[in-house]
Amino acid sequence: MSSVWERVEPLLGTVERPARYLNSEWNAVHKDATEYRVALMYPDAYEIGMANQAIAILYERLNAIPGVSAERVFVPWVDMIERMRSAAVGLFTLESSVLVRDVDLLGITLPYELTYTNILEALDLAGLPVRADQRDETHPLVVGGGPCVFNPEPVAPFFDAFLIGEGEQAVAEIVSAHREALAGGLSRPDTLARIACIDGVYVPSLHEPGSAGRGVRVTKRVVDDMDACRGPLCPVVPYMDVVHDRVAVEVLRGCTRGCRFCQAGMVYRPVRERSADTVVRDVLEGLRCTGYDEVSLTSLSTTDHSQLEEVLRRLTRRLEGTGVTVSLPSLRADAFGVEMARLVAGAGRKSGLTLAPEAGTQRLRDVINKNVTEEDLLSAVESAFRSGWRRVKLYFMLGLPTETDDDVRGIGDLTAKVLRAARDVTPADQRGSVRVAVSVSTLVPKAHTPFQWQGQIPREEIERRQAVLRESMPRKGVDLSWHDADVSLLEAVLARSGREAADGIEAAWRAGARFDAWTERFDLAVWREAFSSAGMDIDAMAHRSYEREDVLPWGHITSGVAEDYLWAEYERALAGEATPDCSFEACTGCGVCGPAGLGVDMVLGGERRGR
Amino acid sequence: MAGDEFRLRLCCGKRGRLRFLSHLEYSHAFERGARRAAIPYSVTKGFSPHMKAAFGPALPVGTQGLREYIDVWLTRYVAAETVLAALGQALPGDLAPTEAGYAAAKEPSLGAACTIGVYEVRVEGGDVAQDIVSRALDDVVGAGVWQVEHKGKTKVFDLAESLPKEMDVRSTGEAEVVVGVTTRMGQGGSLRPDSLVSHALSRAGVAGAVTLVTRLDTLIETEEGTFRRPI
Numbered sequence: 009m010s011s012v013w014e015r016v017e018p019l020l021g022t023v024e025r026p027a028r029y030l031n032s033e034w035n036a037v038h039k040d041a042t043e044y045r046v047a048l049m050y051p052d053a054y055e056i057g058m059a060n061q062a063i064a065i066l067y068e069r070l071n072a073i074p075g076v077s078a079e080r081v082f083v084p085w086v087d088m089i090e091r092m093r094s095a096a097v098g099l100f101t102l103e104s105s106v107l108v109r110d111v112d113l114l115g116i117t118l119p120y121e122l123t124y125t126n127i128l129e130a131l132d133l134a135g136l137p138v139r140a141d142q143r144d145e146t147h148p149l150v151v152g153g154g155p156c157v158f159n160p161e162p163v164a165p166f167f168d169a170f171l172i173g174e175g176e177q178a179v180a181e182i183v184s185a186h187r188e189a190l191a192g193g194l195s196r197p198d199t200l201a202r203i204a205c206i207d208g209v210y211v212p213s214l215h216e217p218g219s220a221g222r223g224v225r226v227t228k229r230v231v232d233d234m235d236a237c238r239g240p241l242c243p244v245v246p247y248m249d250v251v252h253d254r255v256a257v258e259v260l261r262g263c264t265r266g267c268r269f270c271q272a273g274m275v276y277r278p279v280r281e282r283s284a285d286t287v288v289r290d291v292l293e294g295l296r297c298t299g300y301d302e303v304s305l306t307s308l309s310t311t312d313h314s315q316l317e318e319v320l321r322r323l324t325r326r327l328e329g330t331g332v333t334v335s336l337p338s339l340r341a342d343a344f345g346v347e348m349a350r351l352v353a354g355a356g357r358k359s360g361l362t363l364a365p366e367a368g369t370q371r372l373r374d375v376i377n378k379n380v381t382e383e384d385l386l387s388a389v390e391s392a393f394r395s396g397w398r399r400v401k402l403y404f405m406l407g408l409p410t411e412t413d414d415d416v417r418g419i420g421d422l423t424a425k426v427l428r429a430a431r432d433v434t435p436a437d438q439r440g441s442v443r444v445a446v447s448v449s450t451l452v453p454k455a456h457t458p459f460q461w462q463g464q465i466p467r468e469e470i471e472r473r474q475a476v477l478r479e480s481m482p483r484k485g486v487d488l489s490w491h492d493a494d495v496s497l498l499e500a501v502l503a504r505s506g507r508e509a510a511d512g513i514e515a516a517w518r519a520g521a522r523f524d525a526w527t528e529r530f531d532l533a534v535w536r537e538a539f540s541s542a543g544m545d546i547d548a549m550a551h552r553s554y555e556r557e558d559v560l561p562w563g564h565i566t567s568g569v570a571e572d573y574l575w576a577e578y579e580r581a582l583a584g585e586a587t588p589d590c591s592f593e594a595c596t597g598c599g600v601c602g603p604a605g606l607g608v609d610m611v612l613g614g615e616r617r618g619r
Numbered sequence: 620m621a622g623d624e625f626r627l628r629l630c631c632g633k634r635g636r637l638r639f640l641s642h643l644e645y646s647h648a649f650e651r652g653a654r655r656a657a658i659p660y661s662v663t664k665g666f667s668p669h670m671k672a673a674f675g676p677a678l679p680v681g682t683q684g685l686r687e688y689i690d691v692w693l694t695r696y697v698a699a700e701t702v703l704a705a706l707g708q709a710l711p712g713d714l715a716p717t718e719a720g721y722a723a724a725k726e727p728s729l730g731a732a733c734t735i736g737v738y739e740v741r742v743e744g745g746d747v748a749q750d751i752v753s754r755a756l757d758d759v760v761g762a763g764v765w766q767v768e769h770k771g772k773t774k775v776f777d778l779a780e781s782l783p784k785e786m787d788v789r790s791t792g793e794a795e796v797v798v799g800v801t802t803r804m805g806q807g808g809s810l811r812p813d814s815l816v817s818h819a820l821s822r823a824g825v826a827g828a829v830t831l832v833t834r835l836d837t838l839i840e841t842e843e844g845t846f847r848r849p850i
Contacts, residue, residue, distance in 0.1 A: 017636065021681050026639035032711060034651070245651055247637070247644045299651030299709070301669065331662040331669050 013105040019091040027248035028054035031102040034245040039077040045111040049081040051126040057082045059252035064240040079103040083126045099134035108134035114148040118156035121502035122525040125517040159455040159562035162509035164212035173228025176237045217507045232608045234282045242297040254302035255294040263308035268377045271454035275567040277600040280611040284315040304335045311340040314614040320351045342384040346391040364403035368418025374584045386429045393430045401445040407465040420480025449491035452499040455562045458577035463553040464500035494532040500550035506561030512539035568606040570599035625693040630718040633684040637713040642677035656709035661692040675729040683833040720850040735838035738812040740798040744827030749790040755823035781810045
């Protein structure tokens with residue numbers, strides 16, 4: 009298989025940011041002897057995709073298999089796509105610059121619904137038919153994974169298979185089954201039938217949509233021991249500035265806070281902490297191996313780690329005087345969270361602090377099970393501003409179930425209280441620099457959450473509530489920003505529709521939609537028209553509700569959390585009843601743990617602190 | 620500067636495909652390599668402590684550099700060869716340093732001192748031949764000044780000042796020449812040798828294009844008007 013680098017290099021002189029296409033980054037893996045080639049693709053630009061942990065983990069795992077090489081692929085930026093098309097250069101892998109159409113397996117992570125058109129763009133640029141039923145034995149097997157596969161149906165026609173859940177162990181099984189199929193000269197349908205036998209693998213061509221319960225049923229894969237599954241110790245170090253440009257060490261997986269809008273909190277259960285020793289060791293090793301000057305302790309809720317304080321104290325001691333900083337991705341909105349932030353910031357610069365109360369009134373926070381009280385929030389803010397922070401960012405959502413105008417105005421009231429609390433503890437001469445940034449998005453109901461049956465509020469209603477909120481918001485000291493309601497609407501459509509949406513996605517891509525996650529390139533009108541030409545109404549689809557007895561489009565995929573549990577949580581939400589976090593209190597019966605569930609249990613390194 | 624710091628000057632490169640790095644990407648890549656090499660670098664004081672390092676004049680994206688200089692301050696003396704070896708292990712070959720030597724604390728910064736760039740511009744295409752390209756360049760130099768529009772700004776170069784040495788043109792193959800250009804970087808900006816050559820070609824109606832630009836050397840101009848290497 010030959011490299012196309014000779015044909016790529018002349019294109020680089022006239023494109024933006026050629027460092028996206030160079031390869032040869034530190035820690036990139038080049039394997040000479042290769043019997044089986046995997047291309048791992050992130051369906052967006054290099055600088056976004058290089059932050060993805062799944063690609064980094066699978067890259068290291070696959071390259072560790074003898075005879076197998078894994079190489080990275082990102083979607084070239086539009087200027088490069090144009091140059092490649094006119095020079096007839098197909099999509100290529102970074103490491104060896106081989107054509108993606110010549111590899112054995114193309115693995116694509118699905119990080120976000122608005123990258124779907126990029127998948128079609130990439131398949132087409134690779135010279136592959138975008139629909140799986142148009143592909144044959146001469147084409148790579150196209151397998152999807154990642155967060156969005158918990159409702160794979162809208163993109164099902166474009167993939168040969170999906171892996172549902174965690175890939176650390178499953179990828180080797182898929183590769184091994186595929187190698188055997190290739191060696192045995194199996195046809196594409198026979199190959200797929202064989203791969204479908206692997207736990208966690210969903211082959212959409214073997215499933216009739218809407219037949220949950222009668223057709224296939226796929227349970228997600230889950231890793232039982234996070235200490236045994238080390239993350240990528242020596243990840244590839246990009247040359248160009250990328251998002252999250254630092255070492256990322258995953259400190260725990262799963263979150264059982266039970267926020268009812270949150271898909272990640274439902275589908276990544278159970279909670280599995282890595283031990284303090286493993287975390288500290290991997291941080292130091294990752295820094296040594298990459299040369300980064302920053303490390304992030306990642307997870308869905310890092311401040312919940314039972315040994316976080318010990319980890320941070322050990323790290324700040326070991327890293328003293330090196331100029332290396334530790335960062336926490338998200339903070340629990342209470343005094344303990346701020347104490348941890350203070351530990352990592354030390355005496356140094358205090359950048360913004362981000363807290364997510366999500367709703368403006370206690371009633372509505374109980375509905376969504378966001379177990380943060382006003383006292384928690386205000387004590388966190390006071391503690392932060394007393395320690396020298398001068399900016400705080402608050403996240404809220406509009407369109408939550410049962411939301412009234414009083415709840416919406418509650419966001420403004422709570423912001424005013426935060427501002428007052430912040431000013432009260434700030435020395436008089438510095439009060440002018442106190443800022444509260446408020447970021448408001450619209451609820452996008454997600455599959456596998458208690459709100460999965462509920463439609464998004466209509467577009468006009470979003471605008472009306474935004475107006476109510478704007479009225480209630482203090483003017484001075486507050487920077488108010490919105491997540492674009494057009495984007496939220498499309499997210500809602502793609503998150504909860506069935507296989508029929510694929511026609512709309514393909515029509516939108518054919519009409520020119522790509523890089524939809526980039527604000528300046530997103531145009532809802534293109535999507536509305538494309539869906540309409542395919543006989544669908546996106547506004548109705550976003551707003552659509554399901555009944556308890558409906559077969560949900562993703563009903564054949566399970567994360568281990570019982571559908572009955574989700575429904576019970578939905579009813580508790582409407583009744584305004586909170587549900588505790590099982591990692592702090594008793595089991596709440598979601599169905600994930602134990603032999604009756606996924607056969608994997610919660611793993612804690614010690615007693616969790618806080619509530 | 621604190622007296623306990625040692626200023627080590629390195630001659631690195633931005634070679635091969637890594638010529639496509641921007642100056643910022645190049646400097647980050649060096650700093651990451653220096654941390655991997657675990658050399659005892661100094662850290663700046665202040666709110667965001669970072670590695671104390673200073674870079675010579677920037678190269679544009681796509682321009683190769685064979686002798687690019689970087690000063691890095693160390694907290695203790697380490698033999699230059701030891702640092703060179705450690706960095707050689709921790710940096711991609713296209714960036715790795717080839718020379719190192721300690722510089723006096725009071726010496727001016729690389730950015731201020733390195734005012735001379737010695738370049739090679741490769742030109743390829745249909746009409747390209749030594750005599751044709753030489754004539755095209757002579758015509759431009761003969762005009763005395765060269766005015767460039769860049770990002771909405773107008774820069775005027777006095778070519779007698781900006782080109783301290785005469786350009787030379789060598790034939791390196793069929794329809795391929797290499798133009799040697801030495802430039803003086805000044806207050807009014809730096810003359811891009813590839814732009815100058817492209818300008819000369821289009822002005823003379825010569826079909827040909829610049830395919831590779833390499834800075835061979837980055838030099839300091841002494842008070843006597845001679846050029847010397849920074850190490």
